Amino acid sequence: MASRAVPWVLGRQRAGLRRWGAVLLGYLAMGGAVALVGVPLLWMLSAAFKETKEIYVFPSTWIPQEPTLANFPRAWQSAPFGRYYLNSTIVTVLGSLGKLLNAVLSAYALAYLRFPAKDLVFLVILAALMVPPQVTIVPWYLLMSDLGWINTYQGLIVPELGVAFATFLLRQAFLSLPREVIEAAKVDGAGHLRILWSVVLPLSQPVLVTVTLLLVVTRWNEFLWPLIITNTADMRTLPIGIFWLLDQEGNTQWGVVMAGTIFVILPLLVIFLLAQRFIVSGIAAGAVKT
């Protein structure tokens, strides 16, 4: 008996060790991933509190040796950032809302309505997804110029309301919803808008929040189109403000740039933290119900 028990115990120990090893590996991988994402952010944070000279010190210092707050007012004052905030907010809110509405309606149509050449329409949308945005810039610019919309909010917002990516994502999500629920709503006499509002959208909350976040982040960080379509400082957005802090000839004051970057990404961080709850709770709610 005893002689048999020994290998059994050993085996258990080995299994325990193996489990420990797996846990350890898991933590190492997680630590690696966090470092990969976090180290540049940490560097940005630390550089924002350094004088430019210290940033060039090699090996780099992680904690500022002579911490300074001067970079923040310097960045804020070097360009009309207050105005940029306002413009970015207007463009992001209206742009993302319009885009989301467009995407929800078109995705609903593609997922649930029957109409001729539906596959063709979807194909065209997919094709639009493949066109790199740089290609469309000149035609858009010419159209905006014809409309007299250069250097206006319409010019900033309207061309970006096209929604290939969001439509595609939402259509796939809508198709994965249980057909029965929608049938049941129809039986209860709900019209399309009612089904969309009361059934489809609540069921797709996680993907909806995710898509919205993606839209907001893209709009907020958008650089090339706002640069091209606007001319004067009072119509420009935050990313162009950051660009203004950079120097063509390599004499950039990195501390100031990093400080500026921090106040550009801060609102996004807050939105992410708030929205994260909805993504998680959405997934959990779905899991319990189905």
Place this chain on the structure above:
Amino acid sequence: MVSIGRRHILKALVGTAGLALLSACAGAPAPTPTPAPAKPTPTPAAQPKVAPTPTPAATTPQRPGRVKITYWGSFSANLGEAEREVVNRFNQSQNEVEVEYQFQGSYEETAQKLTAALQARTQPEVSLLSDVWWFKFYLNRALAPLNDFFRAHNVDKNDYVDPLINEGIRKGQIYWVPFARSTPIFYYNKAAWQEAGLPDRGPETWEEFKTWVPKLLKKDSSGKVTRYAFAHPGAASYIAWLFQCVVWQWGGAYSDPDFKIRIAEPPAVQAGEFYRSTTVEGWASTPQNIDNEFRGGIAAAIMGSTAGLAGHEKNAQFPVGTAFLPKGPAGFGCCTGGSGLAILAATPPDKQEAAFKYIKFATSTETTIFWSQNTGYMPVRKSAIESPAMQEFYKQRPNFQTAVRQLPLTRPQDVARVFIPNGDQIIGKGLERIVINKEPADTVFKDVAATLEKEARPVLRQLQAVEG
């Protein structure tokens, strides 16, 4: 007439769509049909809400009767501040012309936007164009000839530094006036020099520098290099500009003025082999940003733009030394770079006149002194260099003097880099293969020459049409 009609229809179309969209956004999900599409007139949403408000950045008050012109440039940060100051001084100095400076991103982005704007006929009157971009606009007949203005305004062309103004002259006509110009220069880390026991000067020749390399190269106990003797830009841009000088130092060229490509000829290949030896022997690094590499003390010396001088002096952890570029087997060679000002040909005559007044002011002796001292760009006027203000400045900042003393020895770049579309990138990618992949220079330059020849063909055709 037709275009106005189309404009209105378009406005109405997109405007109503926008309005429908907005009202749908705000309203309940109930299917209320929006009344907007019924109206045939343009909807309020279509009218620009904020468009023509004066910018808060424009510091000068609007005065009636002034000709307003727009100037597109690529200067930001402290360069942008200095540029704004130049514009402000101009606006305050006279009552006839008012310039608005509009920042349009990097040199590349400015040129791309100008391309789109020319098609849409929304171009500015004056634009800043870099050395690799202005010729493209010249070829498309987008730039106005300036000789008559120089004559009418008594601006002495010969007072501009010769290699700088000559670069912007085609068939005897000035199209591109030098403004923010720079040249490569040799930078060295004085602390490293002292540590290595070297004399406080740059190397006379690359041969001499090679004898210094073992003293400058530092390795730790495991054999890892902790200080390189030299650094090349590791990305395709910038390196072709610096290597331009080295090709000349070896007696070669990228091309002849008639677009005959010469980069695959023996002198250029030998210069390429020299570049390759620097990384094969392991004494030159290839970072993304050589300025950072130098300031951090990782590379003891670099060839870099004179425009980086103020930044190096301010941010380096050690005293910075400057010197002429080292000589090669065929002697000295150094090119110019940077950007200049041009007037767009589509500008009506009265505004061209106003635009030239600005260019005259921006490149005048007094402005040149201000601009050069505040940015580190080369003074473009001989009278500025000789002025007491500049001479005093050089006494206090000897490094700037090195750059200016080297200036008369420079010459305009070969057409292969600056006049062939993407020529800079084509050569740069070739050099990347040589210094990073360590491929033999002759095979790489054969490829580069073939690409350059192919890309040169349409330019030659266009040039024939423009210049005959």
